Amino acid sequence: MHFCTADIALANDEQQVVHRGPRDPISWPEIEVIRTIHGDEAVRNVKPFVQVEQTAKAEKERLALIYGLVVSEKVWVGRNSSMEMDAAEMDVLEPGTVWMNPLTREVAPVPETAGLSEDAEDDEPADNGKPARRSHHKKKTDDEDIL
Numbered sequence: 001m002h003f004c005t006a007d008i009a010l011a012n013d014e015q016q017v018v019h020r021g022p023r024d025p026i027s028w029p030e031i032e033v034i035r036t037i038h039g040d041e042a043v044r045n046v047k048p049f050v051q052v053e054q055t056a057k058a059e060k061e062r063l064a065l066i067y068g069l070v071v072s073e074k075v076w077v078g079r080n081s082s083m084e085m086d087a088a089e090m091d092v093l094e095p096g097t098v099w100m101n102p103l104t105r106e107v108a109p110v111p112e113t114a115g116l117s118e119d120a121e122d123d124e125p126a127d128n129g130k131p132a133r134r135s136h137h138k139k140k141t142d143d144e145d146i147l
Contacts, residue, residue: 001027001028001029001051001052001053001054001059001085001086002027002028002048002049002050002051002085002086002087002090003025003026003027003028003048003049003050003051003052003099003101003102004020004025004026004027004028004031004046004047004048004049004087005019005020005021005022005025005045005046005047005049006019006020006026006031006043006044006045006046006047007019007020007043007044007045008020008026008034008038008042008043008044009038009039009041009042009043009044010038010042011038011039011042012038012039012041012042022049022093022097022098022099022100022110023098023099023100023107024100025049025050025099025100025102027054027059027063027102028048028084028085028086028087029056029059029060029063029083029084029085030063031043031046032075032076032084033063033067033070033071033075036070036074036075037067037070046087047090047091048086048087048089048090048091049090049091049092049093049099049110050090050093050099050110050111051086051090052101052103054085054103056083056085059083059085060072060076060083062102062103093110094110095109095110095111095112096109096110097109097110098110
């Protein structure tokens with residue numbers, strides 16, 4: 001699952017924008033919850049930057065603890081609803097950038113590979129001094145968690 005930085009316009013209000021950076025990131029699935037609460041255009045400048053292991057079931061439970069019943073009654077209704085866990089690509093932060101993992105509550109530097117598995121790595125060339133982007137060809141979904 002990816003964690004992301006993003007700007008969130010509370011109640012979709014341009015005057016009330018909250019930045020969620022590496023020390024307070026949101027998960028890729030969490031974007032859907034925030035959009036349900038604050039509006040479809042409320043989440044902006046989303047930049048997935050690190051990938052961690054997390055099952056869809058565990059993430060749904062974690063989000064329900066944070067956001068309450070909106071998770072099960074509005075976003076992922078039903079027992080086996082589909083949850084997208086990974087973004088198609090991610091921005092590579094400078095290795096060593098400090099981030100906080102919301103799953104473990106540990107603060108650590110971003111690893112050089114940012115949690116990518118070797119078979120999912122494809123480097124694209126950097127452009128105009130911007131960091132390179134990495135694409136993922138294999139996405140993990142909650143279907144992989146079902147036995």
